Amino acid sequence: MLSRTARFSATRAFSSSAASAYKVAVLGAAGGIGQPLSLLLKENTDVTELSLYDLRGTPGVAADISHVNTKSVVKGYTPEQGGIDAALENADVVVIPAGVPRKPGMTRDDLFNTNASIVRDLAKAVGKNCPKALVAIIANPVNSTVPIVAEVFKNQGVYDPKRVFGVTTLDVVRASRFLAEVAGTNPADEKVTVVGGHSGHTIVPLLSQSNHPDLSADKYEALVHRIQFGGDEVVKAKDGAGSATLSMAFAGARFTSSLLKGLKGEKVTEPTFVESPLFKDEGIAFWSSPVTLGPNGVEKIHDNGKLSAKEEELIATAKADLVKNIKKGVDFVAQNP
Template structure:
């Protein structure tokens, strides 16, 4: 995988706009491989790693990788977090807990929502101009949580808040390549909506293989690919490595756009006008990136009847997910 998209475009690139990138939750299952991939990116000058435990250790380990960027781990204190964030161009938040035996989905939501809320507050205070990439699930709710936190502090910029949905596109291209015997890099599959279950809508009708839109098994695999990994790991984890790859790809896209590269397009969950008339403030679709973040939000384009049904199912769940995130902040503003 490393020899693919990120490596071709960034790892061997001549760095121009060098950047500080912070990872909050750097010692976790996603955080560690994500931090390693970012260390390999030649556009990253400084890598700041923070976690409630283990950040300095992960930083010491990754700092031995022989690329030019510097790496520093920060103490799990408010001042350590503030220092990690200060001057950051990009902040990625993979922090959170995996679902444990006996834990309900509401338990998981409340725990991760609180973590993301508190980290978002720190970002709003110490790095309000940074581009913020949310990986912590449920993304459909945690991105609205961050927006509400930023709004309350008067620093919300919708062009700089992103939910990382890249994994859905990575999976879709890989799954299609397995069926068709092609190279995944040649399979450009647009995936829209959100980042969980039926809110994930692959648009195979717009790909090289429009007939795949009627392949219910493939659509289901893209929508519930995470379950496949959880089952394979036998309850010992979730999709951490592939998610780290997806997060690194999204960060790289933003770094390339900041360097002035034109036509950088990635799918991402952002504040969007596409379905605002239905009360849906956030939506994932192809987004053209620029130096300031969101440059242009692409419409979903023409879709077939199968996909129209998927979109209708997506919108209902997505609206509820977004509302849940907004309500959480209103009911649990924290300190």
């Protein structure tokens, strides 16, 4: 495996104008989110090495994606012969979409027992092989899997709260799209900050800070509900055959791009679920709010800004759920190290 310096030199050989050389590893790359996510990352010019890992099928996915005519080298790994160690060696960013998808009638908490074990084991491998990487966690339930990763890293003595992120970008993407549908505008013009967590009532869109703070009560209630439970809409539409994979891949690629921009020194701010001081005195160690990203990951955690009375109520509900969600993740690692 090339050193970081050697990889930088190799990148220069591809393009004399290259400004960055980053290895991105996707864990769960052969799944419903992993494949389209990997394809989107192949298009990202900041990625020079794309490392794909899954239990099976990854060499084929890598071979397929490698034909896309962008500069990054793509390699696929499976567990055989220490595949995960090779996949993670020298990784700058690790994205974890691994896990089982939701089925009709399932909440994100219903996924917990299976996905918790998967995320725990992958986190151990990350802590062993690339403890300085920025880690973006997509695997649900994010409100619990992010604390799982944090606890695993603490046990390994490598935890840096600035480098662990829960990807809540899909909530932001949905909020922008759904608000534009209601307002009859272009989604590209609608920026909506979403805070809290990444499931149901923990998702709090701050519509009072958007371009449309004065929606009628019925439109507001319907819009908030759709943003909070947009995942159910997809599960139902797929008739039990899957969950939100393509839109999640889009959101995951967008957030990974933001992490890479931060690594390069660009200042970019995205809502993300991180260890946060905002409500720590209430027993809520993690919270999603706008976070400015930089070369070391989290550069600045912003507060929620000015809230409407209704948003204050939504946040109170979100906090009550998050206390339980976070504890569930912490307790899982304590009981299943």
